[in-house]
Amino acid sequence: MLADALGLLRQGQFAQARAVLESCTPSPDVELLLAHAHAGCNRVQEAARLLCRQAVANPGARHPARDMLDLLLPHERVDEAEAVLRAVRQRAGQDIRTHDMLGELLLQRGRTAEAHAVLTDGLSLSPAQLTTGNLMAVCLMEQGEYAAGRDLLLYILEHHPRSAMTHANLAHLLAGWNRTDESLAIHARALALRPDDANLRLNHALTLLKNGQMAQGWAEYEWRRKLPGRARLPAARTLPVLAPDADLRGRTIFITREGGLGDMLMMLRFVPVLAALGARVIVQAPDTLHGLIRRMDGVRRVFNDRQPVPFHDWHCPFLSLPHVLHRMPGHAGVAVPYLHADAGRVRAWAPFLPARPTLRVGLVWGGASRPDVPAAHAMDRRRSIPLRSLAPLAGMPGISLVSLQMGTYARQMMDMPAGMRLHDPMESVRDMDDTAALIAGLDVVVSVDTSVAHLAGALGCPVLLLDRFDNCWRWLSGRTDSPWYPTLRIIRQIRTGQWDDVVRRLCSMLAKRDLPPSRLPPAP
Structure with missing residues (x-):
């Protein structure tokens, strides 16, 4: 019966599990599962x-509330989990783990001020506690308090000098602070402690890429293949690093889906390079990209990940292409534009756009919220800008705004800033090919760090990227231009979470028509 109850808990059927457990003979195992069932039932x-009681009975074991989180969070019982953690902390406040668990959950929910207060209580019990100190440093970084976070991690390292986790968090903080050279030095210390840790190697790779050390960064990025779940196809058929004069005639290369839409849009530039070496290129990608990819030079077929794996000589994930080809953005063979809108769709979408002669400005203010992935969810909060913060655009003469926003952030149009008018064709958009056709009729795309920015850049449309302070590696450190997209300019926060200055600079550039030169073809 315990196995049945555990199965019900894993399926999120907490009331049913509770009924089963309450009919069982009492035992420690029954009590533990019953605790989880009670939590799921609020x-x-x-x-x-x-x-x-379970934590006191097993002081050396992992705190049972951790298991409760593992069962509740996948079923979106976040409020229930938080309420239980608060009650556990109230009952056992001298156990520092109770502060850690609640503080970490609050961080995941974006409530940094509350997390700070909880973790401060934890550190009052043990100022150099490893887990609590690292969580507090993450909290400080989320709040833009980089110096305080750095100082705390250095203090933790005085007491735990061989903590690879603390070295790695310090390196991550410094990279977010855009002090990439310092970050790389700390990465080296973390890797000296755990040289075969694939997660550490991956974070090191991202910092190298952000620092512009492309060749070394892409080579290091290959460590991601050692992470669980990454190796889906036989390693023996992985495309090797190619010589510049490689002859791939008669060989079929299968480019496999990897990363988000932006990653794949960025890496599609390398597909014609493979074709120019003689390869027969087939591509696996989400359905939304299929139309764009089919029109690329050298692509024979496009598959989605629901279809059987086709015959191939070699396979290569999207994000390994720069490494195996020894090519970086701006090198020969990867000219922009490398994607093109369908002329028929461009004509079909033209009536949805505002009339000339105003400047047509496409607008994307939010990313994709992913509450099921805490790190991605936190990043999305930092990269997205509330639509109301773009209110100064409403009063600009000679400008027409066109929404390219999809997903939950589009709901903000229900409460638009006073005087703002947004043309919104997105309800009728079926895929990225439609979005590309809309972009082809615009003068500039203004976007936060989303796949639409990559799409517009790949099409050769002028892009003004509104970027967070702790910017992604794709946009490098200290740059206002992009080697990936020559028609893109970056307007970056000068303080964490502060968009006012970004919007002022954006309005100035639009008013002066200070835009990158377009590489879009003339409208059909």
């Missing part, structure tokens, strides 16, 4: 009482 005090 029986907060019952769950907290049993979890605390």
Whole structure:
């Protein structure tokens, strides 16, 4: 019966699991599972009482509330989990782990001020505690307090000098602070402690790329293949690093889906290079990209990941292409534009756009919220700008705004700034090919760091990228231009979370028509 109850808990059927467990003979195992069932049923005090009793009975084991989180969070029982953690902390506040768990959950929910208060209480119990100190440093970084976060991690390292986790978090903080040279020095210390840790190697790779050390960064990025779940196809058929004069005639190369839409749009530039070496190129990608990819030179077929794996001689994930080809952005063979809108769709979408002679400005203010992936969710909060913060655009003469926004952030148009008018054709958009056709009729795309920015850049449309302070490696450190997209300019925050200055600079550039030169073809 315990196995049945555990199965029900994993399926999110907490009430059913509770009924099964309450009919069982009492035992420590039954009590533990019953605590999780109570938590899922929002029986907060019952769950907290049993979890605390289990923690006292097994002081050297992982805190049972961690298991409760593993069961509740996949089923979006976040409010229930938080309530139980608060009750556990109230009952057992001298156990520093209770502060860690609640503080970490609050960080994941974007409530940094509350997390700061909880973690401060934890550090009052043990100022150099490893987990609590690292969580507090993450909290400080989220709040833009980079110097305080750095100082705390240095203090933790005085007491735990061989903590690879703390070295890695310090390196990550410094990279977010755009002090990439310092970050790389700390990465080296972390790797000296754990040289075969694929996660550490991956973070090191991203800092190298952000620092502009492309060849070394892409080589290091190959460590991601050692992470769980990455090796889906036989390693023996992985495309090797190619010599510049490689002859691929008669060989079929299968480019496999990897990363987000922006990653794939960025890496598609390398597909014609493979074709020029004689390869027969077939590509796996989400359905939304299929139309764009089919029109590329050298692409024979396009598959989605629901279809059987086709015959191939070699396979290569999208994000390994720069490494195997020894090519970096701006090198021969990767000219922009490398994607092109369909002329028929451009004509079909033209009536949806505002009339000339105003400047047609496409607008994207939000990314893709992913509450199921805490790190991605936190990043999305930092990269997205509230539509109301773009209110100064409403009063600009000679400018027409066109929404290219999809997803939950589009709901902000229900409460637009006073005087703002947004043409919104997106309800009728079916895929990225439609979006490309809309972009082909615009003068400039203004976007936060999303796939639309990559699409517009790949099409050769002028792009003004509104970028967060702790910018992604794709946009490098200290740059206002992009080697990936010559028609893109970066307007970056000068302080974490502060968009006012970014919007002022954006309005100035639009008013002066200070835009990158377009590489879009003339409208059909």
